[in-house]
Amino acid sequence: MAEASRKPLPPAIDPDFTRRYRFHGGLKLAGCREAASSRPIQQAGIPDQLILPLAQHIGEPAECLVKPGDTVYRGQPVARAIGRISAPVHASSSGSVLAIEPRPVPHPSGLPAPCIVIATDGRDTPAPDLPPVLDYLHTDMDTLLEHIRAAGIVGLGGAGFPTYAKLARGDAIELLVINGVECEPCIACDDGLQRERAHELIEGVRILQHIVQPAACVIAVEDNMQEAERALRAALDGRNETGIRVVNVPTIYPTGGERQLIRVLTGREVPSQGFPSDIGIIVQNVGTAAAVHDAVVKAQPLLSRIVTVTGDGVQQACNMEVLIGTPVSHLIAAAGGYTDHIERLLIGGPMMGYAVGTDAVPVIKTTNCILAVTARSMPAPPPAVPCIRCGRCTEVCPANLLPQELYWFARSGNHDAAQDYGLFDCIECGCCAHVCPSHIPLVQYYRHAKTTIWEQEKQKQKADIARLRHEARLERLERIRHEREERLAHRKQAVTGKSAGDALRQAAIQAALERVRQKKEEATATPRNTDNLTPEQQRQIEAVEQRRRERAAKSQDTD
Amino acid sequence: MEFKTWSSPHLPVESSVNVVMRHVLLALLPGAACMTWLFGWGVVINLLIAGATALAAEAFMLILRGRPVTATLLDGSALLTGALLALALAPLAPWWIAVVGTAFAIVVAKQLYGGLGYNPFNPAMAGYVVLLVSFPLELTLWPAAGSAPELATTLAMIFTGAPPAGVAIDAITMATPMDTVRMQLGLGATLTDLGKEPLFGIIAGFGWEWVNLAYLAGGLWLLQTKVIQWQIPAAMLAGLGGMAGIFHLVNPDLYATPLFHLFSGAAMLGAFFIATDPVSACTTPLGRIWFGLGIGVITWIIRTWGGYPEGIAFAVLLMNLAAPTIDHYTRPRVFGHHDGTPR
Numbered sequence: 001m002a003e004a005s006r007k008p009l010p011p012a013i014d015p016d017f018t019r020r021y022r023f024h025g026g027l028k029l030a031g032c033r034e035a036a037s038s039r040p041i042q043q044a045g046i047p048d049q050l051i052l053p054l055a056q057h058i059g060e061p062a063e064c065l066v067k068p069g070d071t072v073y074r075g076q077p078v079a080r081a082i083g084r085i086s087a088p089v090h091a092s093s094s095g096s097v098l099a100i101e102p103r104p105v106p107h108p109s110g111l112p113a114p115c116i117v118i119a120t121d122g123r124d125t126p127a128p129d130l131p132p133v134l135d136y137l138h139t140d141m142d143t144l145l146e147h148i149r150a151a152g153i154v155g156l157g158g159a160g161f162p163t164y165a166k167l168a169r170g171d172a173i174e175l176l177v178i179n180g181v182e183c184e185p186c187i188a189c190d191d192g193l194q195r196e197r198a199h200e201l202i203e204g205v206r207i208l209q210h211i212v213q214p215a216a217c218v219i220a221v222e223d224n225m226q227e228a229e230r231a232l233r234a235a236l237d238g239r240n241e242t243g244i245r246v247v248n249v250p251t252i253y254p255t256g257g258e259r260q261l262i263r264v265l266t267g268r269e270v271p272s273q274g275f276p277s278d279i280g281i282i283v284q285n286v287g288t289a290a291a292v293h294d295a296v297v298k299a300q301p302l303l304s305r306i307v308t309v310t311g312d313g314v315q316q317a318c319n320m321e322v323l324i325g326t327p328v329s330h331l332i333a334a335a336g337g338y339t340d341h342i343e344r345l346l347i348g349g350p351m352m353g354y355a356v357g358t359d360a361v362p363v364i365k366t367t368n369c370i371l372a373v374t375a376r377s378m379p380a381p382p383p384a385v386p387c388i389r390c391g392r393c394t395e396v397c398p399a400n401l402l403p404q405e406l407y408w409f410a411r412s413g414n415h416d417a418a419q420d421y422g423l424f425d426c427i428e429c430g431c432c433a434h435v436c437p438s439h440i441p442l443v444q445y446y447r448h449a450k451t452t453i454w455e456q457e458k459q460k461q462k463a464d465i466a467r468l469r470h471e472a473r474l475e476r477l478e479r480i481r482h483e484r485e486e487r488l489a490h491r492k493q494a495v496t497g498k499s500a501g502d503a504l505r506q507a508a509i510q511a512a513l514e515r516v517r518q519k520k521e522e523a524t525a526t527p528r529n530t531d532n533l534t535p536e537q538q539r540q541i542e543a544v545e546q547r548r549r550e551r552a553a554k555s556q557d558t559d
Numbered sequence: 560m561e562f563k564t565w566s567s568p569h570l571p572v573e574s575s576v577n578v579v580m581r582h583v584l585l586a587l588l589p590g591a592a593c594m595t596w597l598f599g600w601g602v603v604i605n606l607l608i609a610g611a612t613a614l615a616a617e618a619f620m621l622i623l624r625g626r627p628v629t630a631t632l633l634d635g636s637a638l639l640t641g642a643l644l645a646l647a648l649a650p651l652a653p654w655w656i657a658v659v660g661t662a663f664a665i666v667v668a669k670q671l672y673g674g675l676g677y678n679p680f681n682p683a684m685a686g687y688v689v690l691l692v693s694f695p696l697e698l699t700l701w702p703a704a705g706s707a708p709e710l711a712t713t714l715a716m717i718f719t720g721a722p723p724a725g726v727a728i729d730a731i732t733m734a735t736p737m738d739t740v741r742m743q744l745g746l747g748a749t750l751t752d753l754g755k756e757p758l759f760g761i762i763a764g765f766g767w768e769w770v771n772l773a774y775l776a777g778g779l780w781l782l783q784t785k786v787i788q789w790q791i792p793a794a795m796l797a798g799l800g801g802m803a804g805i806f807h808l809v810n811p812d813l814y815a816t817p818l819f820h821l822f823s824g825a826a827m828l829g830a831f832f833i834a835t836d837p838v839s840a841c842t843t844p845l846g847r848i849w850f851g852l853g854i855g856v857i858t859w860i861i862r863t864w865g866g867y868p869e870g871i872a873f874a875v876l877l878m879n880l881a882a883p884t885i886d887h888y889t890r891p892r893v894f895g896h897h898d899g900t901p902r
Contacts, residue, residue: 386676430568
C-alpha cells in the first residue's frame with residue numbers, strides 16, 4: 001500500500017475552477033430531492049417539549065449548566081463546552097427545565113443519552129444577556145472566533161465538527177470550499193437554504209473568508225440545482241462580489257462528502273487519516289455559513305436548522321426550519337402526519353442514514369433529513385447469498401478499495417489483512433452494498449470490523465498497562481531482595497571479614513535487572529488505531545460495549 | 560410510534576445473482592443456436608443432459624451439506640456450469656460424457672469447495688479437462704460443420720455410442736479445422752496451402768467463424784448490460800491475437816493468423832463466458848487484465864506447441880491458480896494514499 005506521503009508544494013489552484021476532476025466509482029442515483037425542495041421552507045413552530053442532547057457534535061459532550069425547575073430563555077446557554085473540541089448547547093425557546101435524563105437520541109446505536117428536557121412556555125422570550133452584534137470587519141480574530149464558539153456552531157452538513165475548532169487550526173489555508181452539494185439523494189435542506197437564504201449565506205461566507213483569509217473561495221452546488229445557483233449568483237452580483245466563485249459539480253453520489261468534493265474541485269486528495277487542512281483546504285457546509293452569519297450579524301446562537309422531511313411515509317414532503325431539540329414526531333405532524341404504510345424512519349438519507357426505532361428522538365444540530373419510508377419504496381433487503389466476486393463493488397467504491405476482499409477479511413476476523421486493505425479508509429457510503437448482486441450487508445461488516453478492532457486495541461492497551469505494572473513490581477521485589485542481601489552480606493562481612501562470592505552474586509543480580517529492563521523496552525507500544533480516536537468514535541465504542549453487555553444480560557435472562 | 564430498524568444503505572437493491580446468471584445463460588443463446596444449426600441436435604441434447612445432471616448433482620450435494628436446495632438451484636449457477644461444459648463437448652459424444660463431466664464439475668470442483676462463491680477453479684473447465692485427459696477420443700466426435708447428421712443418427716451416436724447400421728462413423732464425423740491445422744503442419748504442410756481448402760472458410764474455419772461471431776455478439780451484450788467487465792475478454796483476446804500476430808509475422812507458413820486464432824475453436828466462448836467466471840478469476844481491475852492476458856498467451860502456446868488442439872480449458876485453470884497471487888500484487892491505490900496531485 002502506498003504510504004501517505006504528500007508533495008511539499010501543492011500545485012496552485014486554478015482560480016477559475018474550469019476543470020472538474022473525477023473520483024473513482026460513485027453512483028448516479030435517481031434523485032428525489034424535488035419532492036421537498038419544490039416547496040418553500042416552512043416553520044415547524046415551537047413544540048411542547050424540547051429535548052437537547054448534551055452530545056450533538058463530534059468531541060466531548062457539553063456540561064449541563066441548569067437543573068430541573070430552572071427557567072430558561074431563548075438563546076440561553078444550558079450546557080457549556082468542555083475542552084477545545086466541544087460545543088455549548090442553547091435553549092432554543094423559553095420555558096422551564098423539566099428533567100435532565102437519558103432520552104432516545106438520533107444515533108445509530110439506538111441507545112438513550114443524557115438530554116436536557118425543556119417544557120416550553122410558548123412565549124419564546126429571548127434571554128436578556130445575548131452576546132452583542134459584531135461588525136466583523138472591525139473585530140479582532142480572537143473575539144470573532146470566541147463568538148462563533150459561544151454560539152455553539154458545529155458543521156451542519158452531518159459530521160458536526162465544532163466550527164470554531166476547524167477555523168482556529170491556524171494552518172495556511174489556500175482554499176475555502178463552501179459545500180452546497182447535498183450529501184445524498186432525497187435530502188434538500190442545503191438546496192432550500194441556497195434558494196431562499198442566499199444573501200445570509202453569502203454574508204456568512206464573507207465572514208468565514210475574513211477569518212480564514214484563503215487565496216480563493218468557491219461555493220460548490222450540484223449541476224441540477226439551477227435555481228440555487230441562480231440565487232447565489234444573484235446575491236453575489238448585487239454586492240459586486242469578486243472573491244467568491246459559484247461552480248457546479250456533477251451529481252454523482254457521494255460528491256457531497258468533503259474528500260470527494262475536494263477531489264472533484266481541485267484534483268487533490270486529502271491524505272488518508274489526514275484533514276483537508278493538511279493540503280491547505282477548509283470545507284464548510286452552506287448551513288454552517290448561514291449559522292455563522294446569524295451568530296455574528298444577528299447575535300443569535302445556533303437555535304434552529306433546516307431539515308428535510310420527506311419520503312413516501314409522510315403526507316407532505318417539505319423543508320422545515322426546526323428548533324434544535326424538536327421531537328421528530330412534531331415535525332411529522334407539521335408535515336401532515338404519516339401515510340398508511342409507513343414502515344421505517346431514517347435520520348439522514350437513503351444511503352448512509354440510520355433507522356431509528358422511535359419518533360420521540362429530537363432533531364439535533366447535525367440532523368439534515370428525516371426520511372419516512374414504506375416497504376414499497378425501500379423494501380427490506382433480500383436474504384444475502386455468497387459473494388461471487390463479481391467486482392461491482394470495486395467499480396463503485398469512491399475510496400478505491402476492494403470491498404469484496406475487505407468483506408472476506410472482515411467476515412473471517414482477519415483484522416490485520418482488513419486494515420492492510422484500507423478498512424479505515426472506508427467512508428461507509430454504502431455504494432458497494434447498493435450494487436451487490438448477492439445482497440450482502442457489506443457496510444455492516446465493515447462497521448463491525450472497525451469497532452472490533454477499536455475494542456481489541458483498547459483491551460491490548462489495558463493489558464499493556466497491566467504488564468508494565470507487573471514488571472515494575474517484579475523489578476521492585478528484585479531490588480528489595482538485592483538490597484536485603486547486600487545488607488546481609490555487609491553484616492556477614494563485618495562478622496567474618498570476608499566477601500567470598502560477592503562479586504558473582506552482584507553480576508547475577510545485574511543480569512536479572514538487565515533482563516527485566518529489556519523486556520520492558522520490548523513492550524513499548526506501536527501506534528494504534530485507538531490512539532487518535534475522536535470522542536465520537538469513543539462514543540460508538542461505548543455504545544457497542546453497552547449493547548454487548550445488554551445482549552449478554554439478555555442471553556443470561558433467557559437461559 | 561415504533562419503527563423497524565436495519566442497517567444502511569436503504570435504497571432497493573439493483574441486481575441479484577439470479578439475474579446475473581440468467582443474463583449469461585441468455586447471452587449464450589446465439590452461440591448455442593449457431594452451433595445447433597451447424598452441428599445438429601447433438602448440441603441441444605448435450606445441453607439437456609448436462610443441465611439435468613448439473614441440477615441433480617447440485618441438489619444432491621446441497622441435501623448432503625444441509626443447505627437450502629430450491630433457492631440455490633434457482634440461482635442458475637449450476638445450470639450455467641452445465642451449459643458451458645455442454646457447449647465445449649463434441650456434439651456426438653456419448654451421453655455419459657456429459658454426465659461424468661458435469662457431475663465432476665458440480666460435485667468436486669464446486670460443491671466440495673463450498674459451493675457458489677468458494678470454488679478456486681472454474682467448474683466447467685475442471686470438468687472438461689477431466690474428460691479431455693480421461694476420454695480424449697470421445698471428445699473428437701465432431702460432425703463436419705454445416706453437414707449436421709440426422710436426428711436419428713445423432714441419437715444413435717449419443718445413446719448407443721455407434722452410428723446406426725449402414726452409416727460409417729467417418730462419414731459423419733470430421734476433424735475440426737484446428738485439428739487439421741495441427742495434423743497437417745505436423746506432416747510438413749504450410750498454412751498457405753491449407754488456407755485454400757474449403758474447410759478453412761473465410762477467416763477461421765468454415766462454420767467456426769460463425770459460431771465465434773455469435774458468441775462475440777452474446778458477449779458484447781453482456782458487456783453492454785454490465786454483467787461482465789471489459790478487462791478479461793479484452794485482455795484475453797489481446798493476448799491470444801498478440802501472440803498469434805507476432806509469430807505470424809515471423810513465419811506465416813508455420814503460424815496461423817491472429818484472425819484464425821480469434822475466430823476458431825472456443826476463443827470467443829472462452830473470452831466472454833468462461834474466463835469471466837468471477838468466482839475463480841482475478842477480482843482487481845488490473846489483475847483482471849493480467850489474468851486475461853495470461854489465458855490468451857497460454858491458449859496460444861498450447862494450441863501451437865502443446866499436445867492438445869484447444870488450450871483454453873488448461874489456460875483458464877492455470878490462471879485460476881495464479882489469480883490470488885495476481886490479486887495480491889495488483890491492488891488499486893486507495894484514495895488519499897499517494898501525493899494527492901491530479902493524475
